[in-house]
Amino acid sequence: MKSFDLLRIVPSRADLVPLAATLVSGAALVAVSLWAVRVLSVPDAPAPANIMPRAPLDISASAQLFGAKPDNGRDTIQLLGVLALDARRAAAIVSVGGDASRVVSLGATIGEAAKLAEVRARSIVVDRHGLQREIALPATEKANAYVR
Numbered sequence: 236m237k238s239f240d241l242l243r244i245v246p247s248r249a250d251l252v253p254l255a256a257t258l259v260s261g262a263a264l265v266a267v268s269l270w271a272v273r274v275l276s277v278p279d280a281p282a283p284a285n286i287m288p289r290a291p292l293d294i295s296a297s298a299q300l301f302g303a304k305p306d307n308g309r310d311t312i313q314l315l316g317v318l319a320l321d322a323r324r325a326a327a328i329v330s331v332g333g334d335a336s337r338v339v340s341l342g343a344t345i346g347e348a349a350k351l352a353e354v355r356a357r358s359i360v361v362d363r364h365g366l367q368r369e370i371a372l373p374a375t376e377k378a379n380a381y382v383r
Contacts, residue, residue, distance in 0.1 A: 312345055314359055314370045325354035 315336050316328035323341070330336045331346040339351050345361060353360035358371040 312349065312361060312370055314372050317354055317357065317359065317372065319354050319356070327351060327354055327359045329359075 311332055313330045314327060315330060317325075318327065318338070319325040326338050326340045328336050329339055329345055339345050341351055341354055344350050349361045349363045351359060352362040352367060355369075358369050361368050361370060
């Protein structure tokens with residue numbers, strides 16, 4: 236017997252079945268993978284068309300619903316400075332309704348119906364008909380005065 240006769244393999248139909256099954260399963264795996272990539276990669280949602288901005292809310296109607304008079308800005312209090320020497324001697328520099336600034340001592344009236352109830356380090360508390368509201372100093376990068 237020759238040595239090359241041992242290397243010669245005669246394929247039979249029984250040897251082709253596992254090869255065909257491997258090729259078919261590989262093709263199925265590739266097809267399922269491509270399908271999954273296509274289904275799972277959802278494109279970005281289209282940008283919505285130009286949406287009209289909402290109209291500003293009219294809070295005067297809701298204020299009138301509960302019996303309050305609409306605020307026309309004439310009683311708007313802006314805090315410009317704080318002068319606090321001790322707990323009993325404190326004052327604030329305020330502007331009411333855009334008027335010129337003035338110094339208001341603790342317990343004095345501000346505007347028509349507000350009273351300076353408390354002076355804090357960076358804010359004041361205003362009492363208006365029993366309702367207390369805190370007004371803070373506006374934020375600035377560089378302060379003009381320093382307090383110890």
